[in-house]
Amino acid sequence: MSLSFEGQVALVTGAGAGLGRAYALDLAKRGAKVVVNDLGGDPHGQGENRAAAQKVVDEIKAAGGEATPNYDSVASYDGGFNIVKTAIDAYGRLDVVICNAGILRDIAFHNMSEEDWDKVFAVHIKGSFTVLRAAWPVFRQQSYGRVILTTSSSGIYGQFGQANYGAAKTAMLGLMNVLKQEGAKYNVNVNTIAPVAGTRLTQTVMPAEMVEKLVPEMVVPAVTYMVSKECQDSGLIIEAGAGNFNRAAIVKGPGIRPGMDELKSAEWCQENWAAITSLEGAEPMWRTGQTMKEYLASKT
Template sequence: MTIRFDNRVAIVTGAGGGLGRQYALDLAARGAKVVVNDLGGARDGSGGGSPAAQAVVDEILAAGGEAMANGASVTDADAIFAMVEEVKARWGRIDILINNAGILRDRTFSKMTLEDFKLVLDVHLMGSVNCTKAVWELMREQAYGRILMTTSSTGLYGNFGQANYGAAKLALVGLMKTLALEGAKYNVRVNTVAPLAATRMTEDLMPPELLAKMGPETVSPAAVYLVSEDAPTSVILNAGAGGFEAAHVTITKGIHVGADEMTPETVAARIAEIRDRTGEVVPDTGAGQGAMALGGQR
């Protein structure tokens, strides 16, 4: 079955280039009306005012699609809420939000300023919060919504020199997990993609021969699926270079001991058993994990 987005309205942030541009083009090609949001700043978040968003809109229009440009910063909640009102006035609804906008300010933690740490969190985490909050009630009211967060291998597994980026990206997984639960009865599904892509964010982080295999078009299939009508919810998909994998936050069977054994020495003596991944599971919720611990159901 071909995935289509006819009569759907999508907002894609950071869509002036790279992954966001690809998402916007692919959604439009499958029938969606697309809001191309991009501040037009540099990779580190400085500057702005680039015509990049309008250029992508022009591509969509030339191909026979419908689109509009928006230059609001995702860190400016008032501007984002104004964008949403403008979209509602024009097209009457918003069905899809892809939180893609991001910046990098890479340094080791010892050399990183608190300003650089906070700015990366503001763009990735609070930017996604601002955009999601702006569409959340509308999606609940219309009993339909598909929201996509963007994490990364740094958030899931860590990378040297990216403490700020990793903190923001894993926070988005936690946000997604809770929103997926809260949105379920309203048919609002929330997922996360972890891209491995050649964009200006990664152009000097990987060798050219690897980047050549990692165009944004290798990630977009996962993103497009995760905002489709039949998408699951609370899923993390890694995507890039032809690979698609699901990432999970798992828990081992561990151990369950009595009061007389609840000591640091017990943990030290049995740490290998605690960390043994044989039979590990994925709890449905945080409360579910707590119930396992309280009940000793390992």
């Protein structure tokens, strides 16, 4: 059965190019009315250009779809508010938000400036906060919402030269882990995509033939499914791209529970390190404190 977005409104940030453009085109093709947000700056977050968002809106309209451009920066609180307001003013509701806008300022940590740090955090993590903070009351009122945050293998596993970007991308997981709980009662699902695609962001790190081969359309199916009403999952990290789809997760190992009767020493930890660090039987968790009762009850 095909996944339809008829009657739904989707907002994609950074949709003037790369992955965001591909998400916007697919959702529009499936009947969604789409707000195409893009500031139109360069990959390092400098400058702006309205042509990027406008071009994608033109493409959607040429294919028979409905779309409205927005040129605000996600990095400002007012910008986030205006982006959501564009959707409400144009279409009267908002069902899907894909926080995708991104920049890179790669540099080895010992050379990283405060500006390199702040700009990357402003676009990725604050830029997700601003848009979602504005969308959240709408979702609650509708009792419906589908959210995608964008992380990266750099944020999940680490990548040399990306302390700013990796940390901001890991922060997406923290944001998801809280919002999945706060949204659950209102049928607001929050999932995270870790994409791999040849785009202008990756063309500096990938050989040209790989950039050409790894088209963003290889990521799109995972995102489109996760923002559909058919997908009931929330709190997942999905890696997609280059012909691959898989789940990644932060898991908790079983560890050992000697109880609280006697304080343990560093030497005790050293002796038991293999058991403490073992991930055999590790499980993903839904919330913090989930195992606190077990801790308090465990004696042996």
